[in-house]
Amino acid sequence: MRRPYLNSRLAEFTSTIFAEMSALAAGTGAINLGQGFPDTDGPEAVREAAVRAIRDGRGNQYPPGPGVPELRQAIADHQRRFYGLEFDPDTEVLVTAGATEAIAAAMLALLEPGDEVIALEPYYDSYAACIALAGARRVPVTLRPHAGAYHLDPDELRAAITPRTRLLLLNTPHNPTGTVLTRAELAAVAELAVEHDLLVVTDEVYEHLVFDGAHLPPASFPGMRERTVGISSAGKTFSLTGWKVGWVTAPPELLAAVRSAKQYLTFVSAGPFQYAVAEALALPDAYYEGQREELRAKRDLLSAGLADAGFAVYRPAGTYFVTTDIRPLGEKDGLAFCRALPTRCGVVAVPTAVFYDDQEAGAPFVRFAFCKKDEVLREAAARLRAPA
Template sequence: MQTNKLAFTPAIDSKLPHSGTTIFSLMSALAAENNAVNLGQGFPDFDCDPALIDAVTAAMKNGLNQYALMPGVPSLRAAIAHKIAHLYGNKYDANNEITVTAGATQALLTAIQCCVHAGDEVIVIEPAFDSYLPAITLAGGKPVCVQMELSEAGYAVPWDKVAAAITPRTRLIMINSPHNPTGSVLLQQDLQKLADIVRGTNILVLSDEVYEHMVYDGKQHESVCRHPELAARAFVVSSFGKTYHVTGWKVGYVAAPAALTAEFRKVHQFSLFAVNAPMQHAIANYMADARPYLELPGFYQRKRDLFRDGLQATRFKLLPADGTYFQCVDYRQISDLPEIEFAQWLTKEIGVAAIPVSAFYEQAKNSGIIRFCFAKKEETLKTALARLAKV
C-alpha cells in the first residue's frame, strides 16, 4: 500500500550565512588524506603529564561524577584566583569573580552574549581567531575590524586606528595576547594605550589570554589582570587545555569583576550550566604544583628554537615569534600563489600542513604568510623540517 506524504524541504534563514567549515578542519582533513605532517591545527601530538590523568581517574573513582556547581568547583576557582594573584598581583574573589568554562571558545562566546546587544559595535584586531566574528554576529553585534601592521619587527597593533574606530555604538574591544596567529605579544605600553582609549567610556574589554604561559626570551606576559584600570572593565579568558597539553578536555575560565561575572553567569547557566566535574577536581589538585605552568615558557621555547633554526635552512622568511606555539613565515620568495592555494600545495606536494593567515581576516587578505604550529614532538618537527628544506 502506497502512502502519500506531503513534500517538505526544511529551510532556515541562516544566522551565519557566510560561515562554512573552519580552515582548521579543512587543512587537518587534507593533511590526513595526504599523510602530511600536520603543523596546521594548534594542538600537541604528545601526551600530558601522567599525574594529571591519575588525578582524573582518582576523582572518578571517588565518586565526583555528578553536576559541578554552575560557576565551577570551588577548589578550582580558588586555585585560579591564587594563580592570578601570585602571577599578576590582582586578587579576584573566587566565589564571585571566577567562572570555569567549557574551554576558551565557550568563554568568549558567553562574554560576548552577555554584554553585546543588537546594533552594538565590537572592535576586533585582525588577524583574529576565527570564532570571534561569528560570536559577535550571533549576538546581533557589528564587528569593526582594525588590522595589525607588519614590519621587520613583526606584527603590532596600530592604537591610533583603534582609537579612530571608536563610535558611540562601541561596546567592546577584543584583544588577544599572546596572539594567535601571529605569535606577537602586547607590551605594557600597549595596555597603557588601550587604557587611554577606553578611559571615560563605558567600553568593556575582552582579553583572550589562552597562551599566557607561552612568552619567550625572558619576557613576562602582560596580562590585563596586571593592569588595574583595564581589569576593572575586562573579561580575561584562559585555557587549561593549552597550558596542560589537554586541548580535548575543553576546560577554561573567565576572571572578571563581580558585576560583569554576574551577567556572564546568567548566560553561562542556560547555555552550559556546568563543566565536566572530575576534570575540574583533577585540575584543582594538579594546580597545587605551580611548576608545570611556570616551566612552560622554557619547554616551548626549546621547541620554537629548534623549529626556527631548522627553517633558517629553507627559503621561508621567519617572522618574529615572541609567544604562543605558532611560527609565521613569509613564502613570497617561493611562490606567488594565494595563501590558501599555497597551503594546499604544501600539504599535497611537500607533505606539511600549515594554515593560511588570510583565513584570520574578515575579508581574506593575501600577504604571502602561513602559520605553522610547533607544539609537536621533536621527531615530528624534524620530519617536517626535512620536507620543508626541499621546497
C-alpha cells in the same frame, strides 16, 4: 522559496579552516602543523588526578554551575600568585567549557544587536562567529608585520572607536601571529577603554607560553579591573586541550552577566577534570618554567627549519605558532599554497588570510604549529626544504 535552514548570522561560518586542513592531513598522510594541539599528553600527576576524581565519585554528576569550589579557589590563587590580582572565588570566577565557550558567553551576554566590537586582526575564527551570533558588528584593527614581528598601532585603534563601540576583544599572547602586547601597547588600550568607557574581553589562553618579554594581564592596568572580562584555560598551559576546562575572571556584575549566558550553553561540563585542573594550577614554578623552555626550543627549531626552506619567518614572542611570509618562495596566495602543500611536501599549515576581514592583507602569510615532538618538527622542515 524555502528559507535557508542556517541562521543568516552564521551563513559565512559553515566550516572552519582547521577542519579542512586536518582532513587534508588525514587524506594525504601529511604532517599536521595546522591545528594547535600537542602530540604528547600533559603531566602524569594531573592526568592521575582526573582518574582519582572519577574513582572517588567527584564530578561524575553535575558539578555546581559556576564550577567546583576547589577549581574556583585555585583560579583565584593563580591570579594572585602570578599577577597580584585579587578575585573572589565565589563572585568573580566562573568555570567554562574551554575559553571558546567563555568567549561565546561573553559576547552573547554583553552585546546588543548593532553594537560594535573591535578585535585585533588577524583573529581566531570563533571571535567573528560569536560576534555575529550576538548580532553585533566586528571592527578589525590590524596587527601589522614589520621588523620581524607584529605590532598594534594605537592610532588605528583610536580611529576605530565610534559611538557604537561597546567592547574591545583582545588576544594576548596573540593567535595566530604570536605577538605579545607590550606594556606601552596595553597602556594605550587601557587609556582608550577608560576614556570611552568600553568593556574589554581578553583571551589570555597562552599566558604561560611567553618566550620573549612577559605576559601582562590587561586587568592589571589602571582603570581596567572594573571593566575587564579575563579569559583563560588549562588546555594550552597543561597540554590537555581535549579536557576543555576554561574560566572567566571579572567583577561581580560582569561575571553575573556572563554566567547568565553560559548557563544556557553547556550548563556545566568536565566535572572530574575540574578537580584535576585545580591541582594542576598549584604545580610549582619549575613546571611552568620547564614547559616554557621546552616550547621555546621547539619554536627555534621550527623557525630555523622554515627559514632554511626559504620562508620569511616572524619569530613569535609567545603561543604555539610561527607565522611565515611565502613571497620569498615566489608565492602570494596562502590559501592555494596551503591546499597544495600536503601533496607537494607532505606538510599541513594554515593560511592566515581566513583570519582577516581584509583577506588581501593576510594573503601571503601562513601559520605553522610547533607544539609537536622534535622529530616531527625536524621531519617537517626536511620535507619543506626538499624540492617540490
